[in-house]
Amino acid sequence: MAILELNNLKKYFATQKAVDDISLSIERGQIFGLLGPNGAGKTTLIRMITGIFYPDEGQIIFDGKKFDPVNDIGHIGYMPEERGLYKKMKIGEQTLYLAQLKGLGRSEAMKKIKEWFAKFDMDSWWTKKVEDLSKGMSQKLQFVTTVLHQPKLIILDEPFSGLDPVNSNLIKEEIYNLAQAGATIIFSTHRMEQVEEICDHIVLVNKGKKILDGTVQRVKQDFKENLFRVTFKDRLLAEHLAIHLFEVKQKMEKEVIIKLDPGFSNNDVLQYFINKGLLIESFNEILPSLNDIFIRLVEGTPASRHFQEVKN
Amino acid sequence: MNKILLIIQREYLTRVRKKTFIISTILFPLLYLALIFGMSYLGATTMAHLKVAVIDSSGYFNKGQFERSNATDSTLVMTLLNEHPDSLKNTYKRRGFDGFVIIPASKNWEEGIPNVSFRADKKFGASSVGQIENRLNFLWTDVKNEKLGIDENKKEIISKSRVSVTSEDLLGQAANEKVAGTIGFVAGFLIYLILLIYGSQVMMGVMEEKTNRIAEVIISSVKPFQLMLGKIIGIGLVALTQFFLWVIFVFVIYNLTKATSNSNEAVNNMVGQVQNTFTNLNIPVILFFFAFYFLGGFFFYSSLYAAIGSAVNEDMREAQSLSFPVTMLVILSIAMTSISLNDPTGKLAVWASIIPFSSPIIMMTRIPFGVPGTVPWWQLGLSMALLIAGFLFTVWLSGKIYRTGILMYGKKPSWKEMIKWAFAKS
Numbered sequence: 001m002a003i004l005e006l007n008n009l010k011k012y013f014a015t016q017k018a019v020d021d022i023s024l025s026i027e028r029g030q031i032f033g034l035l036g037p038n039g040a041g042k043t044t045l046i047r048m049i050t051g052i053f054y055p056d057e058g059q060i061i062f063d064g065k066k067f068d069p070v071n072d073i074g075h076i077g078y079m080p081e082e083r084g085l086y087k088k089m090k091i092g093e094q095t096l097y098l099a100q101l102k103g104l105g106r107s108e109a110m111k112k113i114k115e116w117f118a119k120f121d122m123d124s125w126w127t128k129k130v131e132d133l134s135k136g137m138s139q140k141l142q143f144v145t146t147v148l149h150q151p152k153l154i155i156l157d158e159p160f161s162g163l164d165p166v167n168s169n170l171i172k173e174e175i176y177n178l179a180q181a182g183a184t185i186i187f188s189t190h191r192m193e194q195v196e197e198i199c200d201h202i203v204l205v206n207k208g209k210k211i212l213d214g215t216v217q218r219v220k221q222d223f224k225e226n227l228f229r230v231t232f233k234d235r236l237l238a239e240h241l242a243i244h245l246f247e248v249k250q251k252m253e254k255e256v257i258i259k260l261d262p263g264f265s266n267n268d269v270l271q272y273f274i275n276k277g278l279l280i281e282s283f284n285e286i287l288p289s290l291n292d293i294f295i296r297l298v299e300g301t302p303a304s305r306h307f308q309e310v311k312n
Numbered sequence: 313m314n315k316i317l318l319i320i321q322r323e324y325l326t327r328v329r330k331k332t333f334i335i336s337t338i339l340f341p342l343l344y345l346a347l348i349f350g351m352s353y354l355g356a357t358t359m360a361h362l363k364v365a366v367i368d369s370s371g372y373f374n375k376g377q378f379e380r381s382n383a384t385d386s387t388l389v390m391t392l393l394n395e396h397p398d399s400l401k402n403t404y405k406r407r408g409f410d411g412f413v414i415i416p417a418s419k420n421w422e423e424g425i426p427n428v429s430f431r432a433d434k435k436f437g438a439s440s441v442g443q444i445e446n447r448l449n450f451l452w453t454d455v456k457n458e459k460l461g462i463d464e465n466k467k468e469i470i471s472k473s474r475v476s477v478t479s480e481d482l483l484g485q486a487a488n489e490k491v492a493g494t495i496g497f498v499a500g501f502l503i504y505l506i507l508l509i510y511g512s513q514v515m516m517g518v519m520e521e522k523t524n525r526i527a528e529v530i531i532s533s534v535k536p537f538q539l540m541l542g543k544i545i546g547i548g549l550v551a552l553t554q555f556f557l558w559v560i561f562v563f564v565i566y567n568l569t570k571a572t573s574n575s576n577e578a579v580n581n582m583v584g585q586v587q588n589t590f591t592n593l594n595i596p597v598i599l600f601f602f603a604f605y606f607l608g609g610f611f612f613y614s615s616l617y618a619a620i621g622s623a624v625n626e627d628m629r630e631a632q633s634l635s636f637p638v639t640m641l642v643i644l645s646i647a648m649t650s651i652s653l654n655d656p657t658g659k660l661a662v663w664a665s666i667i668p669f670s671s672p673i674i675m676m677t678r679i680p681f682g683v684p685g686t687v688p689w690w691q692l693g694l695s696m697a698l699l700i701a702g703f704l705f706t707v708w709l710s711g712k713i714y715r716t717g718i719l720m721y722g723k724k725p726s727w728k729e730m731i732k733w734a735f736a737k738s
Binding site (some may be wrong): 050051052069070073076078079080082083084085086087088089097098100101102142145 | 315318319322326520524525526528529530531532533534535719
């Protein structure tokens with residue numbers, strides 16, 4: 001069952017069409033990647049999902065019902081990219097305040113805070129002020145405040161920025177755990193290698209429109225270029241590669257990257273090399289990285305969104 | 313609703329627990345009282361003790377007069393000498409005089425002596441010169457009386473027989489307009505102080521979310537309007553708390569010092585007078601209106617300050633320049649109090665007490681003069697209605713500006729842009 005459905009959402013500002021007819025559907029328990037270059041409309045989209053902005057047109061269906069900004073936000077956790085905390089407020093008190101604002105009762109909130117603080121090794125932080133924390137520490141705290149109220153939908157915008165590898169890993173583990181426990185996660189980032197690692201399903205937006213929508217595997221398959229890497233035990237000679245089966249993209253001493261001609265199969269290539277008497281060590285398809293796909297799709301988009309004429 | 317209460321609670325507690333709150337609550341009344349007592353004490357002890365020599369060419373003055381008057385008021389000692397000014401000017405200092413007075417010959421006593429000069433090497437203030445002039449006039453009165461044949465009896469009658477006027481309302485009850493004026497001024501001034509101090513507190517409080525970059529996190533949990541309202545009310549409660557604490561403090565300190573005999577007679581008298589007239593003027597009424605105008609004015613202005621705070625980007629100077637017109641309105645209102653206190657029924661006073669921008673301050677200066685006497689019911693009603701409508705409007709307008717401004721980190725907007733936000737769709 002879809003936890004979130006966006007139907008033909010539009011949000012136009014005076015100087016541009018930030019979100020220009022976007023529809024998508026997110027299943028419960030998915031780890032969903034929302035990608036796009038700067039100015040693509042991701043933040044505006046997210047702000048509509050979290051009730052900060054109201055769409056000009058279109059519908060948001062949350063958990064099977066029309067999205068109710070007042071009541072549903074208790075089920076949503078949002079960690080914006082531009083994030084901070086009250087510097088001069090004590091940490092325990094502030095976490096409690098934020099949890100209560102989300103609708104948790106006082107005692108319930110305290111219980112959950114204690115759990116999470118213990119899990120993340122933050123017990124000694126209760127009476128410290130936020131300004132006493134390092135950047136990585138405050139990011140951890142922000143993550144905790146986002147997920148404390150056990151939201152059904154968690155939206156994380158660049159959650160790993162500023163984190164060292166240890167803390168990054170910690171957060172990543174938690175994301176998996178939360179998804180296992182049934183939460184749905186929308187993850188917005190520019191770091192494609194993380195997307196490949198973590199996400200099930202991705203959507204790529206550009207200039208307010210959706211230009212990709214599918215599972216990571218599917219997308220890679222769609223964009224594959226029939227590239228293969230073959231490694232050998234023997235040295236390769238030029239005569240080994242003079243064949244119409246494939247095009248040589250890169251040749252190294254014992255390795256070659258080839259682009260297979262569409263009329264031929266993997267077996268044809270393997271057969272060929274075997275016939276040539278070469279000892280094959282490995283044969284792997286090179287699927288495009290999401291990074292490459294991203295660049296290919298949005299190349300040509302100007303570095304910053306130009307102001308558009310918005311005619312109503 | 314619950315969320316607004318949470319926000320109010322947080323804003324209130326955060327500020328009330330700060331050291332600066334406690335210090336300013338204790339310090340201000342102490343400073344103020346020290347000022348009053350200090351000034352009157354200083355005034356008494358450092359009143360100029362002048363020693364002045366007198367050269368009289370008119371012949372109307374004699375030694376005995378000066379000696380008698382010196383005895384009654386020793387702050388000014390005048391000594392009649394029989395010398396020439398030129399020689400005196402070299403020796404007066406050595407002989408312990410601060411300066412000397414030359415009374416020229418006068419052709420006709422009926423025309424008085426207009427050109428008495430007071431000479432000294434340094435300049436004395438106007439009050440010293442006034443002292444000398446007063447003393448001489450005092451003695452001159454005796455001269456005049458003698459010349460006119462006004463004996464002791466007649467002198468007595470002249471000074472005792474006076475006409476004094478007290479103003480009364482139509483029921484014949486005495487209305488002390490001096491005290492009314494004082495109360496009016498104090499009330500107006502208090503509201504002015506609170507509007508300025510706490511208006512800017514609201515502005516800075518609103519900037520807190522932007523500076524800490526927590527605005528979007530909070531807005532994802534509550535509506536912007538709830539956050540704004542919570543902040544305004546929370547900070548308003550802090551203002552009320554501080555105000556009450558001040559009143560209590562001043563009251564306690566005053567009563568304590570009254571018990572000791574060090575307190576100044578004049579202050580005692582004045583407060584005594586005020587307390588007397590308190591029973592004449594309708595105190596509960598004044599307090600009620602004070603509360604009403606305090607709240608109305610606070611909501612009216614603090615919502616404007618909140619809108620400004622939400623639009624700027626952490627830069628206090630931007631905030632100050634944008635808030636300048638609002639602050640000017642408040643200052644203008646207090647400036648008008650001198651006119652409204654002087655003439656509580658004049659056109660300026662009446663209109664200023666009705667328009668919401670100035671009514672909190674100006675109406676409070678008029679009310680102690682009497683409702684419905686000085687302030688007819690219709691004026692009061694209109695003023696209150698307009699103030700309520702006024703603050704409902706500014707709160708609504710500011711809510712719209714706030715919801716856009718709080719998420720914006722771009723360039724500083726102008727008032728025109730801010731108004732556009734107010735009427736944009738959400």
